[in-house]
Amino acid sequence: MLRTIGMLFLIAVFGNCQKNVPLDITYKKGDFWVSDFRNNSFPGKAFSDDKIYCSGLRTDSSNLFYCLNLATGKVDWVKPVTSWAAQPPVIARDFIYYCGYLGDIYKLDKHGNEIWKTQLNGSYGGHRIDPINNDLLVDAVMEGYARISFATGAQSIQIGSTQVQAPVPVLSHDTAYQLVNDSLFCRKSTTGAGIWKIQCDARGDEVFLIKGSVYYYDNMSYLHALHARTGAQRWRSDTAFPRQEVNPHVELEQGKLLCFFSNLDDARIINIETGKQERTLTYQELQGYLKPLKQYVLSDGRHDYRVTVKNAFGGGQGSFRDTFDVFVEERN
Numbered sequence: 001m002l003r004t005i006g007m008l009f010l011i012a013v014f015g016n017c018q019k020n021v022p023l024d025i026t027y028k029k030g031d032f033w034v035s036d037f038r039n040n041s042f043p044g045k046a047f048s049d050d051k052i053y054c055s056g057l058r059t060d061s062s063n064l065f066y067c068l069n070l071a072t073g074k075v076d077w078v079k080p081v082t083s084w085a086a087q088p089p090v091i092a093r094d095f096i097y098y099c100g101y102l103g104d105i106y107k108l109d110k111h112g113n114e115i116w117k118t119q120l121n122g123s124y125g126g127h128r129i130d131p132i133n134n135d136l137l138v139d140a141v142m143e144g145y146a147r148i149s150f151a152t153g154a155q156s157i158q159i160g161s162t163q164v165q166a167p168v169p170v171l172s173h174d175t176a177y178q179l180v181n182d183s184l185f186c187r188k189s190t191t192g193a194g195i196w197k198i199q200c201d202a203r204g205d206e207v208f209l210i211k212g213s214v215y216y217y218d219n220m221s222y223l224h225a226l227h228a229r230t231g232a233q234r235w236r237s238d239t240a241f242p243r244q245e246v247n248p249h250v251e252l253e254q255g256k257l258l259c260f261f262s263n264l265d266d267a268r269i270i271n272i273e274t275g276k277q278e279r280t281l282t283y284q285e286l287q288g289y290l291k292p293l294k295q296y297v298l299s300d301g302r303h304d305y306r307v308t309v310k311n312a313f314g315g316g317q318g319s320f321r322d323t324f325d326v327f328v329e330e331r332n
Contacts, residue, residue: 024058027075032300034073044085047324055085073298077112090129097136099127116153128168137168167205179205196231208250215250235275304331
């Protein structure tokens with residue numbers, strides 16, 4: 001399956017904020033960033049503790065990673081990087097992982113100081129943190145996936161090039177779930193020891209872990225639910241999604257499964273116990289799941305701005321709880 005690696009998370013900007021804005025926006029530390037924050041210029045955003053962490057999307061060779069303070073409207077720090085982020089950075093309590101789309105990977109402290117930098121041995125296709133030891137797992141596409149050491153940045157390929165496009169596993173505590181070459185594996189993430197394995201005609205490599213069950217789509221685009229501990233099949237959905245859809249999502253919402261794909265044209269509510277479709281959702285109904293998380297009112301001394309942070313639908317496998325839009329509206 002051809003995975004989407006350029007996941008641009010949209011930034012909608014209203015009012016007069018787009019007037020007289022240069023094509024490439026560059027901030028310095030201490031700048032008031034709100035007034036010219038605009039659409040599609042800042043992909044791969046993370047939101048944490050009243051701050052937005054994002055890279056600038058530039059047409060020249062200079063790329064920068066920013067910490068934008070939502071309480072003050074100022075830029076807290078700026079870090080030069082090799083390439084812009086295709087996915088949101090990992091923001092932990094006392095460190096940050098940043099991954100550029102060209103495979104440049106950084107570990108920073110919360111002040112933007114570089115602890116280490118490494119270059120991925122392979123093409124970049126996504127990342128996920130290992131909750132056991134804080135190592136970074138990175139999809140190296142044709143080379144399998146790489147484990148990046150939390151302490152040093154040293155990398156080791158966990159699955160080699162004989163396993164073409166083996167994705168980063170989905171992790172839960174000390175257990176890892178992964179689709180490789182039409183087999184779904186459950187392993188101990190700390191040792192790699194096998195727990196169970198099943199053959200499946202999976203479509204792509206996306207695996208979803210929700211409330212004790214593992215979910216995947218088959219080649220006919222039916223959704224399957226398995227017991228996470230044993231791999232035993234619980235159900236197959238009674239309806240299939242269009243086969244041309246890409247980047248499936250499965251989310252838990254109000255005790256039911258919300259299933260949709262990246263183009264947002266075909267969304268459905270599936271009963272989590274039976275796999276039966278309960279209803280379809282319109283585009284407008286699906287958008288209703290994106291609730292504002294927090295609002296700020298900021299001023300540059302001449303104009304006031306309302307800044308709203310909302311969850312966003314990303315183009316890849318990540319949950320919409322982990323991706324964000326930032327809406328800026330000038331108030332007269």
